[in-house]
Amino acid sequence: MTSIAASAGRVVFVPKDGNSYFYESFPCIKAYSSGYSGIQFSVQGPAGGSLALELQTTSGCAQEGAEWKSSYNIVSGLTGRLETVTVPLLGFDNEPNYDAIVGMVWAVFSQKGVQWSIGNITLICNPGAAQPTVAPGPSTTARPVTTVRSSVLPTTVPAQPTAAPGQCQNLLVDDWESQSRLTFLGYNALGQASSDDGSMASIVVSGHKVMLTPSNAESYFYSQFGCLNAQNKYGGISLRIRAARGTTFAVTLAWFEQCGSSNIKTATRTTAQLQWQFDGSERLYWFPLTVFQGIDVTKLDLIYFSSLSGSVIFGPISFYCGTAASEYVVPTVVTPPIPRQTVSAPVSNAKAFVIDAFANRDSNALGEWHGGDAAMSVTFGNNVATFRTNDSDLGWNTQLTNKCADMRPYAGAYLHIAYSGSNKFSVAMQQHNAQCNDKIAPYPETWDSLEAARYASASDIYIPINHFNINLTRSIGFTFKGFYTQETTSISRIEIVDKVPSGWIMPSKLPSGKLVFACTRPNSFAIAIDDGDPKYAQRVMDIINQADIPVTFFTVGLPLLDSKNGLAKYYKEMAARGHQIALHSYTHPKMEGLPDQASIDWEINNDLGAVRSVFGANAQVNYFRPPFGTEGARMRQRLAAQLGTNTHIVHWSVDVEDWLYAKSSTPSKQLDAFKRDINKGGNLVVMHYLYESTVNYLPEFIKLAKATGKRLMRVDQCMEDPNAPPLR
Known part of the structure; x- marks a missing residue:
């Protein structure tokens, strides 16, 4: 939030962006058994505004610490005045367990930068209301494909021929697999x-659904087909929709006069013309293509949603075969359990000591600094720190020293963390640089991240110090990072102990790759370039070729497969010239923030597939730069499992900060940032070619790098990789 305050029984706030939210958590409530049928609260927001109400439920109130799941409802059509809103429990999606409600979240506010207020939050009884069905818990059963013959849309339009059984399947347009892909x-x-095109107030992808919140009547959303020929195969389009009662919008289909031309024709139908009506529940909606008058089904271009009167939630969109409407059902992915081979707990004679008991906001029990990223929500009270964040890039640190602490005597000891709430985060132990000087790059030199949940009970985490793969003679401290849930985590004690409780089962250490920030080869320097805009690719190639230096490109997989942007051609030419091509994810998300292992594996496997389809099955794939630099234990474990234990997770010690300055009024600060970091000793660059100003400065970056007297080379060469090509 930009601001938030309590006043006169209400919380008054100004949303900062599409990620802003306000939440209430409470002891588990059996709402259904207690006779409650709705949630009532007062709200004041902009006229015509909308928001999403998230209901958090678990599998049962008796199961302490059980994982909760989210269900949503949309509140729209606000009057601009203070008003009371009642949301029936029956209206939430995703089959919530109404007998195990543990929290509510207000989010996806239709307008940011303006004042909202919420108050008088109450569960209400209504004996005459229809009672919801109580779900026994999160469903693990895939919904079967639904065939609809008496549709939500009655139509008298002549039907197209039905495809022969077994010869046609729904053609998926979008399954909302990834926020970053979209x-x-x-x-x-x-x-x-x-x-x-930036017209919506927010677009939120979650659970193979997308929530579109319009800014105004001019907001729209489209999805292209690529000159699709649907004739004699696909009869129409289906999708699940959830929208508040009274919601309306328009649906437009466009088609080409000739594939490849810029001449298109369109036809539009409103939800009223399609006879679509919404009541807050999720239902399957569909239309035959032929209800769009004059349409050429052999050259379909796109579907376009416009004139939205309020927020809507769409499920997967697909073309269905023949005349019987059916929906695309997202396949159920069963995530294999992470190996939990147990090992004997090590024995230590080290003296136990407390690192942090949270008695002081500014320092820990050792008198050293503790603190975190400014955007992270941290509250202190009664010797407990409570953390909550919706950004996996944020973290909180507690130091052993501001120099180098030799933790070798504690190699057989354990890090103990007393906690409550969520254990969905990473615990990292940081390693200082060889000079133990925080003014020299890189600082820290590296760290190893372990998955808290693997080492946790409901109240305690015990991690063997020797599971952290760092140089223990240069220890700095510990970081809690990579949070992948908005649930709170409360920590009351961090300490080193010499033993674990009797009967404690200790998991084995999983490989986590090698996190690097700087070249290890003496007198080396590497320019590593991440994703960019295809229109600048040729110029980047020309600059690098003219400078006659080898570089490394970290490529995003999905754009490589786009034949229209030419990136595959550029990168293949650069690879042929001896430059390194490395991995940068498939759709560029903050991978540690993804909800589960299956989502992380989806990114890795699709990225591998894209790179190998362009560069061949033998393409080098053990160098990876995480998007946004967001790193954590789950991502590292899956990279090591998929790419090999020698996987390099490549960060940087020279940041041109193009993301901060390239489009600002002071783009030359990119040069200042480059000079600052090389003066600290940095020798591994991160930059993008997303912006013209950054590309314009690339020759100067190269000139400054050469002026250091260091030899410019690829990342694998500067890491002294025995499989790297010889230096030239």
């Missing part, structure tokens, strides 16, 4: 363009 890269599941 809003960062702008692709749908067909690999075609999909976007709102």
